[in-house]
Amino acid sequence: MSKIKDIQFSMKTYEYEKPFHITGSIASYATNIEVKVMLENGVEGYGEASPSFRVNGEKPEMIMALESFAKEMLTGIDVAEYRKIFQVTDKLLATPSLKAATQYAVLDALSQEAGLEVYQLLGGATKQIETDKTVGIDTLENRVADAKKIFEAGFKTIKIKVGEDLKEDIQAMYEIYKVSKGAKYIVDANMGYTPKQAVEFANQVYQAGIDIAVFEQPVYMSDIDGLRFVRFNVPFPVAADESAKTKFDVLRLIKEEAVDYVNIKLMKSGVSDAISIVELVKSANMKLMIGCMGESSVGINQSVHFAFGTGAFDFCDLDSHLMLKEERFRGKFIQDGSKMIARK
Numbered sequence: 001m002s003k004i005k006d007i008q009f010s011m012k013t014y015e016y017e018k019p020f021h022i023t024g025s026i027a028s029y030a031t032n033i034e035v036k037v038m039l040e041n042g043v044e045g046y047g048e049a050s051p052s053f054r055v056n057g058e059k060p061e062m063i064m065a066l067e068s069f070a071k072e073m074l075t076g077i078d079v080a081e082y083r084k085i086f087q088v089t090d091k092l093l094a095t096p097s098l099k100a101a102t103q104y105a106v107l108d109a110l111s112q113e114a115g116l117e118v119y120q121l122l123g124g125a126t127k128q129i130e131t132d133k134t135v136g137i138d139t140l141e142n143r144v145a146d147a148k149k150i151f152e153a154g155f156k157t158i159k160i161k162v163g164e165d166l167k168e169d170i171q172a173m174y175e176i177y178k179v180s181k182g183a184k185y186i187v188d189a190n191m192g193y194t195p196k197q198a199v200e201f202a203n204q205v206y207q208a209g210i211d212i213a214v215f216e217q218p219v220y221m222s223d224i225d226g227l228r229f230v231r232f233n234v235p236f237p238v239a240a241d242e243s244a245k246t247k248f249d250v251l252r253l254i255k256e257e258a259v260d261y262v263n264i265k266l267m268k269s270g271v272s273d274a275i276s277i278v279e280l281v282k283s284a285n286m287k288l289m290i291g292c293m294g295e296s297s298v299g300i301n302q303s304v305h306f307a308f309g310t311g312a313f314d315f316c317d318l319d320s321h322l323m324l325k326e327e328r329f330r331g332k333f334i335q336d337g338s339k340m341i342a343r344k
Protein backbone atom coordinates (compact mmCIF):
# COMPACT_ATOMS: atom_id res chain seq x y z
CA MET A 1 0.00 0.00 0.00
CA SER A 2 1.07 3.56 -0.53
CA LYS A 3 1.51 6.83 1.33
CA ILE A 4 -0.11 10.18 0.63
CA LYS A 5 2.25 12.46 -1.32
CA ASP A 6 0.05 15.47 -2.03
CA ILE A 7 -3.48 16.87 -1.71
CA GLN A 8 -5.07 19.40 -4.08
CA PHE A 9 -8.35 21.32 -3.83
CA SER A 10 -10.30 22.81 -6.72
CA MET A 11 -13.46 24.91 -6.51
CA LYS A 12 -16.24 24.16 -9.02
CA THR A 13 -19.61 25.79 -9.51
CA TYR A 14 -22.64 23.93 -10.86
CA GLU A 15 -25.89 25.56 -11.94
CA TYR A 16 -29.23 24.09 -10.85
CA GLU A 17 -31.59 23.12 -13.69
CA LYS A 18 -34.15 25.22 -11.82
CA PRO A 19 -33.54 27.44 -8.73
CA PHE A 20 -33.91 25.13 -5.73
CA HIS A 21 -36.23 26.63 -3.11
CA ILE A 22 -36.49 25.18 0.40
CA THR A 23 -37.44 26.83 3.70
CA GLY A 24 -35.33 29.96 4.07
CA SER A 25 -33.13 29.39 1.00
CA ILE A 26 -33.22 29.63 -2.79
CA ALA A 27 -30.12 28.30 -4.57
CA SER A 28 -29.28 28.81 -8.25
CA TYR A 29 -25.78 27.37 -7.95
CA ALA A 30 -23.86 24.86 -5.84
CA THR A 31 -20.20 25.68 -5.25
CA ASN A 32 -18.25 22.59 -4.32
CA ILE A 33 -14.62 21.72 -3.65
CA GLU A 34 -13.05 18.69 -5.22
CA VAL A 35 -10.34 17.06 -3.12
CA LYS A 36 -7.69 15.06 -4.93
CA VAL A 37 -5.43 12.81 -2.84
CA MET A 38 -2.27 11.72 -4.64
CA LEU A 39 -0.26 8.72 -3.51
CA GLU A 40 3.48 8.10 -3.87
CA ASN A 41 2.81 5.41 -6.49
CA GLY A 42 0.74 7.75 -8.68
CA VAL A 43 -2.77 6.59 -7.67
CA GLU A 44 -5.29 9.46 -7.32
CA GLY A 45 -8.38 9.41 -5.10
CA TYR A 46 -11.26 11.86 -5.41
CA GLY A 47 -13.73 13.36 -2.97
CA GLU A 48 -16.06 16.34 -3.05
CA ALA A 49 -17.12 18.79 -0.36
CA SER A 50 -20.48 20.51 -0.80
CA PRO A 51 -20.43 23.11 1.98
CA SER A 52 -23.75 24.22 3.47
CA PHE A 53 -23.83 27.59 5.25
CA ARG A 54 -27.46 27.01 6.24
CA VAL A 55 -26.75 23.74 8.05
CA ASN A 56 -23.04 23.75 8.91
CA GLY A 57 -22.03 27.43 8.73
CA GLU A 58 -19.52 26.57 6.01
CA LYS A 59 -18.49 28.63 2.97
CA PRO A 60 -16.43 27.35 0.01
CA GLU A 61 -13.69 29.90 0.77
CA MET A 62 -13.27 28.39 4.25
CA ILE A 63 -12.61 25.01 2.71
CA MET A 64 -10.16 26.37 0.14
CA ALA A 65 -8.21 28.14 2.89
CA LEU A 66 -7.44 24.76 4.49
CA GLU A 67 -5.70 23.24 1.46
CA SER A 68 -2.13 23.57 2.72
CA PHE A 69 -3.20 22.54 6.22
CA ALA A 70 -4.82 19.35 4.87
CA LYS A 71 -1.65 18.57 2.98
CA GLU A 72 0.47 19.11 6.09
CA MET A 73 -1.92 16.97 8.16
CA LEU A 74 -2.04 13.94 5.87
CA THR A 75 1.16 13.76 3.85
CA GLY A 76 3.13 10.63 4.67
CA ILE A 77 0.21 8.58 6.06
CA ASP A 78 -0.46 5.25 4.33
CA VAL A 79 -4.03 5.06 2.96
CA ALA A 80 -4.30 1.48 4.23
CA GLU A 81 -4.28 2.98 7.73
CA TYR A 82 -7.45 4.88 7.04
CA ARG A 83 -8.63 4.84 10.65
CA LYS A 84 -5.58 6.97 11.46
CA ILE A 85 -6.67 9.38 8.77
CA PHE A 86 -10.22 9.38 10.19
CA GLN A 87 -8.82 10.29 13.63
CA VAL A 88 -6.83 13.21 12.26
CA THR A 89 -9.65 14.50 10.05
CA ASP A 90 -12.24 14.12 12.85
CA LYS A 91 -10.75 17.39 14.14
CA LEU A 92 -12.19 19.31 11.13
CA LEU A 93 -15.19 20.25 13.26
CA ALA A 94 -15.82 23.60 11.56
CA THR A 95 -15.70 22.10 8.06
CA PRO A 96 -17.54 18.76 8.09
CA SER A 97 -17.88 18.72 4.31
CA LEU A 98 -14.09 18.84 3.99
CA LYS A 99 -13.84 16.02 6.51
CA ALA A 100 -16.18 13.98 4.29
CA ALA A 101 -14.34 14.77 1.04
CA THR A 102 -10.91 14.03 2.49
CA GLN A 103 -11.96 10.81 4.15
CA TYR A 104 -13.68 9.63 0.99
CA ALA A 105 -10.78 10.58 -1.30
CA VAL A 106 -8.55 8.40 0.89
CA LEU A 107 -11.00 5.47 0.59
CA ASP A 108 -11.19 6.04 -3.18
CA ALA A 109 -7.39 5.82 -3.42
CA LEU A 110 -7.26 2.77 -1.15
CA SER A 111 -9.97 1.01 -3.17
CA GLN A 112 -7.83 1.33 -6.31
CA GLU A 113 -4.82 -0.01 -4.42
CA ALA A 114 -6.87 -2.96 -3.20
CA GLY A 115 -8.58 -3.65 -6.53
CA LEU A 116 -11.98 -3.22 -4.90
CA GLU A 117 -14.78 -0.67 -5.06
CA VAL A 118 -15.23 1.66 -2.08
CA TYR A 119 -18.56 0.04 -1.21
CA GLN A 120 -16.73 -3.26 -0.81
CA LEU A 121 -14.23 -1.68 1.61
CA LEU A 122 -17.24 -0.39 3.56
CA GLY A 123 -18.88 -3.79 3.87
CA GLY A 124 -20.37 -4.67 0.48
CA ALA A 125 -23.90 -5.12 1.87
CA THR A 126 -25.80 -4.39 -1.35
CA LYS A 127 -25.21 -3.51 -5.00
CA GLN A 128 -28.35 -1.52 -5.67
CA ILE A 129 -30.29 1.35 -4.13
CA GLU A 130 -33.07 3.56 -5.33
CA THR A 131 -33.28 7.32 -4.88
CA ASP A 132 -36.23 9.64 -4.54
CA LYS A 133 -36.47 12.97 -6.37
CA THR A 134 -37.35 16.31 -4.84
CA VAL A 135 -40.11 18.84 -5.44
CA GLY A 136 -38.98 22.24 -4.17
CA ILE A 137 -41.19 25.03 -2.82
CA ASP A 138 -42.94 26.78 -5.69
CA THR A 139 -46.39 27.86 -6.86
CA LEU A 140 -49.07 25.22 -6.39
CA GLU A 141 -49.22 24.58 -10.15
CA ASN A 142 -45.46 24.11 -10.44
CA ARG A 143 -45.25 21.84 -7.39
CA VAL A 144 -47.96 19.59 -8.83
CA ALA A 145 -46.39 19.62 -12.33
CA ASP A 146 -42.95 18.75 -10.90
CA ALA A 147 -44.36 15.91 -8.79
CA LYS A 148 -46.27 14.51 -11.76
CA LYS A 149 -43.14 14.59 -13.91
CA ILE A 150 -41.06 12.83 -11.24
CA PHE A 151 -43.71 10.15 -10.69
CA GLU A 152 -44.15 9.55 -14.41
CA ALA A 153 -40.36 9.24 -14.79
CA GLY A 154 -40.54 6.16 -12.54
CA PHE A 155 -39.47 7.50 -9.14
CA LYS A 156 -41.43 5.57 -6.52
CA THR A 157 -40.64 8.02 -3.71
CA ILE A 158 -41.20 11.75 -4.04
CA LYS A 159 -39.62 14.17 -1.61
CA ILE A 160 -41.72 17.26 -0.99
CA LYS A 161 -40.29 20.45 0.50
CA VAL A 162 -42.62 22.36 2.83
CA GLY A 163 -42.23 24.73 5.76
CA GLU A 164 -42.79 28.30 4.55
CA ASP A 165 -46.61 28.44 4.36
CA LEU A 166 -48.71 25.90 6.25
CA LYS A 167 -51.94 26.39 4.24
CA GLU A 168 -50.21 26.28 0.87
CA ASP A 169 -48.23 23.21 1.94
CA ILE A 170 -51.38 21.31 2.93
CA GLN A 171 -53.03 22.29 -0.36
CA ALA A 172 -49.90 21.15 -2.26
CA MET A 173 -50.06 17.75 -0.52
CA TYR A 174 -53.72 17.31 -1.54
CA GLU A 175 -53.03 18.20 -5.17
CA ILE A 176 -49.75 16.25 -5.49
CA TYR A 177 -51.49 13.17 -4.08
CA LYS A 178 -54.08 13.34 -6.88
CA VAL A 179 -51.39 13.06 -9.60
CA SER A 180 -49.11 10.52 -7.91
CA LYS A 181 -51.26 7.85 -6.24
CA GLY A 182 -49.12 4.90 -5.23
CA ALA A 183 -46.02 7.02 -4.61
CA LYS A 184 -44.36 7.21 -1.22
CA TYR A 185 -43.78 10.67 0.22
CA ILE A 186 -40.92 12.07 2.26
CA VAL A 187 -41.99 15.49 3.48
CA ASP A 188 -39.21 17.84 4.59
CA ALA A 189 -39.99 21.09 6.40
CA ASN A 190 -36.30 22.04 6.81
CA MET A 191 -37.05 23.41 10.32
CA GLY A 192 -39.82 25.71 9.00
CA TYR A 193 -42.68 24.82 11.35
CA THR A 194 -43.36 25.35 15.00
CA PRO A 195 -44.17 22.08 16.79
CA LYS A 196 -47.89 22.99 16.76
CA GLN A 197 -47.84 23.82 13.04
CA ALA A 198 -46.11 20.51 12.32
CA VAL A 199 -48.85 18.61 14.15
CA GLU A 200 -51.54 20.63 12.34
CA PHE A 201 -49.93 19.87 8.96
CA ALA A 202 -49.62 16.15 9.62
CA ASN A 203 -53.15 15.79 10.98
CA GLN A 204 -54.71 17.59 7.99
CA VAL A 205 -52.79 15.40 5.57
CA TYR A 206 -53.65 12.25 7.50
CA GLN A 207 -57.34 13.12 7.56
CA ALA A 208 -57.26 13.43 3.76
CA GLY A 209 -56.12 9.79 3.64
CA ILE A 210 -52.55 10.60 2.57
CA ASP A 211 -49.69 8.63 4.09
CA ILE A 212 -46.28 10.17 4.74
CA ALA A 213 -43.40 7.69 4.89
CA VAL A 214 -41.06 10.13 6.66
CA PHE A 215 -41.76 13.60 8.08
CA GLU A 216 -38.33 15.20 8.08
CA GLN A 217 -37.04 17.94 10.40
CA PRO A 218 -40.37 19.67 11.11
CA VAL A 219 -38.89 22.09 13.68
CA TYR A 220 -35.74 24.07 14.44
CA MET A 221 -32.49 22.10 14.75
CA SER A 222 -31.92 22.80 18.45
CA ASP A 223 -35.54 22.13 19.44
CA ILE A 224 -35.18 18.51 20.55
CA ASP A 225 -38.23 18.79 22.82
CA GLY A 226 -40.17 20.06 19.80
CA LEU A 227 -39.07 17.08 17.71
CA ARG A 228 -40.21 14.70 20.43
CA PHE A 229 -43.53 16.56 20.71
CA VAL A 230 -44.11 16.14 16.98
CA ARG A 231 -43.02 12.50 17.07
CA PHE A 232 -45.61 11.57 19.68
CA ASN A 233 -48.41 13.72 18.24
CA VAL A 234 -48.43 12.81 14.55
CA PRO A 235 -49.31 9.49 12.91
CA PHE A 236 -46.13 9.46 10.75
CA PRO A 237 -42.48 8.60 11.46
CA VAL A 238 -40.41 11.73 12.23
CA ALA A 239 -36.80 12.20 11.10
CA ALA A 240 -33.95 14.41 12.29
CA ASP A 241 -31.78 15.98 9.60
CA GLU A 242 -30.42 19.39 10.63
CA SER A 243 -30.63 18.20 14.29
CA ALA A 244 -28.39 15.20 13.54
CA LYS A 245 -24.93 16.25 12.41
CA THR A 246 -22.45 14.36 14.56
CA LYS A 247 -22.60 11.03 16.37
CA PHE A 248 -22.96 13.02 19.60
CA ASP A 249 -26.13 14.70 18.27
CA VAL A 250 -27.54 11.30 17.39
CA LEU A 251 -26.69 9.85 20.80
CA ARG A 252 -28.73 12.65 22.39
CA LEU A 253 -31.65 12.17 19.97
CA ILE A 254 -31.73 8.48 20.91
CA LYS A 255 -31.56 9.17 24.64
CA GLU A 256 -34.38 11.71 24.36
CA GLU A 257 -36.50 9.42 22.15
CA ALA A 258 -36.97 12.43 19.89
CA VAL A 259 -37.24 10.76 16.45
CA ASP A 260 -37.97 7.56 14.52
CA TYR A 261 -35.45 8.22 11.72
CA VAL A 262 -32.06 9.82 11.31
CA ASN A 263 -31.09 11.33 7.97
CA ILE A 264 -27.36 10.77 7.54
CA LYS A 265 -25.47 13.11 5.23
CA LEU A 266 -21.76 12.68 4.71
CA MET A 267 -21.52 16.50 4.40
CA LYS A 268 -22.63 16.84 8.04
CA SER A 269 -20.81 13.88 9.54
CA GLY A 270 -17.97 12.77 7.29
CA VAL A 271 -17.54 9.06 6.65
CA SER A 272 -16.25 8.37 10.18
CA ASP A 273 -19.24 9.73 12.12
CA ALA A 274 -21.63 8.32 9.52
CA ILE A 275 -20.29 4.83 10.30
CA SER A 276 -20.84 5.44 14.02
CA ILE A 277 -24.33 6.83 13.43
CA VAL A 278 -25.34 3.72 11.47
CA GLU A 279 -24.36 1.53 14.42
CA LEU A 280 -25.95 3.81 17.04
CA VAL A 281 -29.27 4.04 15.20
CA LYS A 282 -29.40 0.31 14.47
CA SER A 283 -28.61 -0.41 18.13
CA ALA A 284 -31.56 1.75 19.14
CA ASN A 285 -33.81 -0.11 16.65
CA MET A 286 -34.55 3.11 14.80
CA LYS A 287 -34.40 3.72 11.05
CA LEU A 288 -32.08 5.50 8.66
CA MET A 289 -32.27 7.51 5.50
CA ILE A 290 -29.35 9.07 3.61
CA GLY A 291 -29.45 12.51 2.03
CA CYS A 292 -27.28 15.09 0.32
CA MET A 293 -26.46 18.81 0.03
CA GLY A 294 -25.56 20.14 -3.46
CA GLU A 295 -23.16 17.41 -4.53
CA SER A 296 -22.32 16.78 -8.18
CA SER A 297 -21.99 13.18 -9.37
CA VAL A 298 -18.49 13.13 -7.79
CA GLY A 299 -19.94 13.89 -4.35
CA ILE A 300 -23.11 11.81 -4.69
CA ASN A 301 -20.86 8.88 -5.57
CA GLN A 302 -19.56 9.01 -1.97
CA SER A 303 -23.03 8.55 -0.46
CA VAL A 304 -24.04 5.94 -3.03
CA HIS A 305 -21.02 3.80 -2.08
CA PHE A 306 -21.69 4.41 1.61
CA ALA A 307 -25.27 3.21 1.10
CA PHE A 308 -24.16 0.15 -0.91
CA GLY A 309 -21.48 -0.72 1.62
CA THR A 310 -23.60 -0.45 4.75
CA GLY A 311 -26.98 -1.51 3.32
CA ALA A 312 -28.44 0.50 6.16
CA PHE A 313 -31.01 2.77 4.56
CA ASP A 314 -34.79 2.55 4.25
CA PHE A 315 -34.77 5.62 2.01
CA CYS A 316 -32.11 7.21 -0.19
CA ASP A 317 -32.50 10.88 -1.01
CA LEU A 318 -29.49 11.19 -3.30
CA ASP A 319 -30.73 13.39 -6.12
CA SER A 320 -28.66 16.60 -6.11
CA HIS A 321 -26.67 15.50 -9.16
CA LEU A 322 -29.97 14.96 -10.98
CA MET A 323 -30.84 18.61 -10.30
CA LEU A 324 -27.49 20.15 -11.33
CA LYS A 325 -26.16 20.79 -14.83
CA GLU A 326 -22.99 18.77 -15.32
CA GLU A 327 -20.81 18.33 -18.38
CA ARG A 328 -20.55 14.61 -17.79
CA PHE A 329 -21.51 12.02 -15.20
CA ARG A 330 -18.51 11.14 -13.01
CA GLY A 331 -19.98 8.70 -10.49
CA LYS A 332 -18.40 5.26 -10.08
CA PHE A 333 -21.80 3.59 -10.28
CA ILE A 334 -24.55 3.20 -12.88
CA GLN A 335 -27.51 5.58 -12.76
CA ASP A 336 -30.58 3.98 -14.33
CA GLY A 337 -33.59 6.23 -13.72
CA SER A 338 -34.22 6.09 -9.98
CA LYS A 339 -31.89 3.12 -9.55
CA MET A 340 -28.21 3.30 -8.64
CA ILE A 341 -26.28 0.13 -9.36
CA ALA A 342 -22.74 -0.98 -8.48
CA ARG A 343 -20.34 -1.40 -11.43
CA LYS A 344 -19.12 -4.77 -10.17
Ligand SMILES: [Mg+2]
Pocket (backbone or CB within 6 Å): 188, 190, 216, 217, 241, 242, 263, 291
Ligand atom coordinates in the same frame (compact mmCIF):
# COMPACT_ATOMS: atom_id res chain seq x y z
MG1 LIG B 1 -33.65 17.47 5.00
